[in-house]
Amino acid sequence: xxxxxxxxxGVDLETLEGFAAHAAEHPEAVQLGxxxxxxxxxxxxxxxxxxxxxxxxxETIARDTREYTIPYGGWKEVLDAGGWVGATDRLEPIxxxxxxxxxxxxxGITINAAANDVDIDHLQTRVRTDFDPAVLFSLTExxxxxxxxxxxxxxVEIDGEDLDRDQIxxxxxxxxxxxxxxxxxxxxxxxxTPAEVAGDD
Numbered sequence: 001x002x003x004x005x006x007x008x009x010g011v012d013l014e015t016l017e018g019f020a021a022h023a024a025e026h027p028e029a030v031q032l033g034x035x036x037x038x039x040x041x042x043x044x045x046x047x048x049x050x051x052x053x054x055x056x057x058x059e060t061i062a063r064d065t066r067e068y069t070i071p072y073g074g075w076k077e078v079l080d081a082g083g084w085v086g087a088t089d090r091l092e093p094i095x096x097x098x099x100x101x102x103x104x105x106x107x108g109i110t111i112n113a114a115a116n117d118v119d120i121d122h123l124q125t126r127v128r129t130d131f132d133p134a135v136l137f138s139l140t141e142x143x144x145x146x147x148x149x150x151x152x153x154x155x156v157e158i159d160g161e162d163l164d165r166d167q168i169x170x171x172x173x174x175x176x177x178x179x180x181x182x183x184x185x186x187x188x189x190x191x192x193t194p195a196e197v198a199g200d201d
Contacts, residue, residue, distance in 0.1 A: 009114040016115060029057040038072065045074045046090070072096070094131060101177045102127040105154055108175030109168060118167075122159040125172075129153070152181075 006013045023030040033055030038047040049070040053062035073079075073090025080087045102125040113120050129152040134140040136148075156172055172178065 008117060009110050009120070011111075011114045013114065013117075020115070031058075032056055041071075043073075043084070045072075045079070045084075047072050070096070094129075097181070098127045098129065101154065101175075101181055104175040104177035105156065105172045106175075108173070108178065109156070109158070109171045112171040112174065116167075118160065118163070120158060120160040120163075122157070124157045126155045126157070127153065154178075 035054070036049055036051045038049040040047055049072055051068045051070075052066050053060050054066075055061070071090055072093050073088065074084075074092050076087050076089035105125045105127075106123055109123060110120065112118075130150045132148055132150070134148075135142060135145050140147075154172070156168065158168060173182075
């Protein structure tokens with residue numbers, strides 16, 4: 001760090017402090033509206049996901065460099081066994097969710113480490129779960145959905161001076177994706193089908 005500009009974890013601490021103060025005083029200005037879409041590609045389990053614009057404080061922010069696309073699919077060996085023709089290996093949505101959780105735990109830790117002047121020499125988070133696809137394939141009732149995932153774990157490996165384990169645990173739990181997957185969320189599901197064509201009288 002330098003005397004004229006203190007930085008930690010790649011963040012200008014004075015600017016971060018000012019941002020936090022502004023957010024505390026004007027919480028509506030830092031509310032985010034986030035979204036994504038996925039378009040079916042004609043092969044079961046294959047979709048092309050797209051992430052582009054988002055909203056910050058009620059303003060839509062869009063630019064070409066935010067047009068991220070992700071081809072989702074499944075595991076080649078599983079698709080082969082299930083009868084997929086010409087199966088290929090693709091990133092599976094569950095794995096994407098797990099990687100997002102791991103990365104977001106790192107976000108929660110490092111943002112708070114920067115704000116609290118805590119140095120980190122090494123940080124790696126590993127997330128894993130056991131997955132039962134019975135509900136997906138309608139082999140069991142939808143009411144059994146709470147048994148789909150078991151043994152969801154997150155292992156945080158971190159090195160640095162003066163680290164407090166309880167503090168790191170708290171920072172990890174502040175990660176937004178941690179909140180998304182660990183707390184009950186209400187999802188308002190809307191299904192749009194072609195408008196019913198009125199029959200001729």
